Amino acid sequence: METYHQNITNSLSFLQETINRRLHHFFNKESDEQFSYPEIKLEEDNAPLNQFLAFYQVNIEEYIILLLALAPHIQPTLLDTTIQTYLPNGGDFPEIGGVKGNNHRGTIPTGETALFILGGHDIAKRMQTSTYFSPDHFFAKENILSIEQLRDGEPRMSGKIVLQQDYIDLFTIGSISKPTFGPDFPAKNISTKLNWTDLILNQKTQSQIEDIKIWLNHNRTLLNDWEMDNKIKPGYRALFYGHPGTGKTLTAALLGKQFKKEVYRIDLSQIVSKYIGETEKNLEKVFNKAEHKNWILFFDEADALFGKRTNVQNAHDKYANQEVSYLLQRVEDFPGLIILASNYKSNIDQAFVRRFNAIIHFPIPNPQERLELWKSSVPSKAVLANDIDLKTIAHKYELSGSAIVNVIHYASLQTIHQNSITIQKADILEGIKREYEKEEKVFVA
Numbered sequence: 001m002e003t004y005h006q007n008i009t010n011s012l013s014f015l016q017e018t019i020n021r022r023l024h025h026f027f028n029k030e031s032d033e034q035f036s037y038p039e040i041k042l043e044e045d046n047a048p049l050n051q052f053l054a055f056y057q058v059n060i061e062e063y064i065i066l067l068l069a070l071a072p073h074i075q076p077t078l079l080d081t082t083i084q085t086y087l088p089n090g091g092d093f094p095e096i097g098g099v100k101g102n103n104h105r106g107t108i109p110t111g112e113t114a115l116f117i118l119g120g121h122d123i124a125k126r127m128q129t130s131t132y133f134s135p136d137h138f139f140a141k142e143n144i145l146s147i148e149q150l151r152d153g154e155p156r157m158s159g160k161i162v163l164q165q166d167y168i169d170l171f172t173i174g175s176i177s178k179p180t181f182g183p184d185f186p187a188k189n190i191s192t193k194l195n196w197t198d199l200i201l202n203q204k205t206q207s208q209i210e211d212i213k214i215w216l217n218h219n220r221t222l223l224n225d226w227e228m229d230n231k232i233k234p235g236y237r238a239l240f241y242g243h244p245g246t247g248k249t250l251t252a253a254l255l256g257k258q259f260k261k262e263v264y265r266i267d268l269s270q271i272v273s274k275y276i277g278e279t280e281k282n283l284e285k286v287f288n289k290a291e292h293k294n295w296i297l298f299f300d301e302a303d304a305l306f307g308k309r310t311n312v313q314n315a316h317d318k319y320a321n322q323e324v325s326y327l328l329q330r331v332e333d334f335p336g337l338i339i340l341a342s343n344y345k346s347n348i349d350q351a352f353v354r355r356f357n358a359i360i361h362f363p364i365p366n367p368q369e370r371l372e373l374w375k376s377s378v379p380s381k382a383v384l385a386n387d388i389d390l391k392t393i394a395h396k397y398e399l400s401g402s403a404i405v406n407v408i409h410y411a412s413l414q415t416i417h418q419n420s421i422t423i424q425k426a427d428i429l430e431g432i433k434r435e436y437e438k439e440e441k442v443f444v445a
Helices: 002-027 048-055 060-074 078-086 111-119 123-133 165-173 203-225 248-259 278-290 315-333 367-377 390-396 401-417 425-438
Strands: 145-147 161-163 187-190 236-242 263-266 296-299 337-342 358-362
Touching: 002 048, 002 060, 002 078, 002 111, 048 165, 060 078, 060 111, 060 123, 060 145, 060 161, 060 165, 111 123, 111 161, 161 165, 187 248, 203 236, 203 248, 203 337, 203 358, 236 248, 248 263, 248 296, 248 337, 263 278, 278 315, 367 390, 367 401, 401 425
Parallel strands: 236 337, 236 358, 263 296, 296 337
Antiparallel strands: 145 161, 187 263
16 A cells, blocks of 8 residues: 555656646746656556556556646645746746636646646647547546536636546545435445345246346457457347336346446436436436446336337427437447336337347246245244145245245244244235235235
């Protein structure tokens, strides 16, 4: 960790010396003298900064831009302190750019700061520097840093250089913090302590889930080594449909667990808005955050977003259809795994269905599968009363996996309340009755 901190310190010292040399070159009118960068002194280690520099093969100018964006978060007065050496009495110095923040007391570097430090008065060099902020550069493509958007009429390069918070975290604390659920990120991380052996599914459903696992294992090889990246979309889109409680959410969580990927369930109550344009804005926040994170996005009860389009009868219907078109494009462009979950396949717009790589049905488990679920759900500390025949119960009562867990949950609490470890048949039947009442089904003991 000491080496890691030392590399950040060395990097900021390098940046300060680079700015100092440019200012010296500028104030001493040394236009004929070749400008040179100081020596970079980085320790060899596996810290995130070093890994980043190596992975992207960062050149010295990209390195300086990266440090300009990072500096205010670690050494807020770096730019001001260096400038004061040449302007001890203060004064305006527009050549170096920079702006003040609302709370930040130091000068925040802008695109103009990068132009000055890397190019000085050399117009060709300044124009070359501006290409580092183009949409085609990896800074933009990988959503690493960008120039702040300004109002029309303002020079683009006068915007602040904005480093994404993920990279600030990565370089300063060594890891990327998980996003916090809220209006700016309407998605929740989901995980599970269960394993694949706890998920009882029919053979066809299991086989289709294996196809997703194969994609997660080998997609990178297909795109890169087999050079198929120009022929097929990079992501994978799956529709999980079936009765509630049949394992759709658990499957998404288990895929994340097996492949060490974060799974985020999109909260559609925070996404869908009656106001024109707001749904897209809310969804864009999620996609922008997830773009380069290797996450799995899980849209539960996806009908609210991906439901059938209406016939155009008024302006609102026309806009709703435009909203679906936007979603289609965003879903197709996402490079990772997107899972949509719905109770019924027929609820999803056919425009989406045509684009799914997999459409997987999660049916209500059959009697044999229900028996396996009953057996696996009974707590290891408990015993069943002698009059409980799980095979008979499994054949008689059609329940989903989650409903069976709910029944065992209810019966187990009743057993503990009675200071016993023996689950009684009456409690099992009462639990089943409650599950049937939820779905307004007739219960017969």
